[in-house]
Amino acid sequence: MGVLGEQQGIDLLLAATPLIVKQIPQFKILIIGSGPLEGKIKKQAFKLGLGRVIKFFGYIEDNLEVKKIIATSAASIALYRPDPYGFTQFT
Numbered sequence: 001m002g003v004l005g006e007q008q009g010i011d012l013l014l015a016a017t018p019l020i021v022k023q024i025p026q027f028k029i030l031i032i033g034s035g036p037l038e039g040k041i042k043k044q045a046f047k048l049g050l051g052r053v054i055k056f057f058g059y060i061e062d063n064l065e066v067k068k069i070i071a072t073s074a075a076s077i078a079l080y081r082p083d084p085y086g087f088t089q090f091t
Contacts, residue, residue: 004035008079011037014044014054021053028072032066046068 004010013029020027029076031041031054038056046056070076080086 004033004037004041006033009082010041010079011044011061013079014041014048014050016052017053018048021050027053029054030057030069031055032057032060032069037049 008070010031017027017029018049038058042056045051061068
């Protein structure tokens, strides 16, 4: 959820997803947000054959709608690219 940018490290999650799906076949990723890497992330997901695993919602303005989507999930993943000088890990 949020801006799909380089600092979030979502590519790391996508790379790990085929391994996760082998262990947890019902595993799904719901991506809420948009940003400069959205197209690249969608291409990577398609290339990895994750079409049935990942759902892209894009930007959702209505906070209540976001909460409804999150409420259907068992867990959330807070992503960030490790950077000793970055602040994303604290957000």
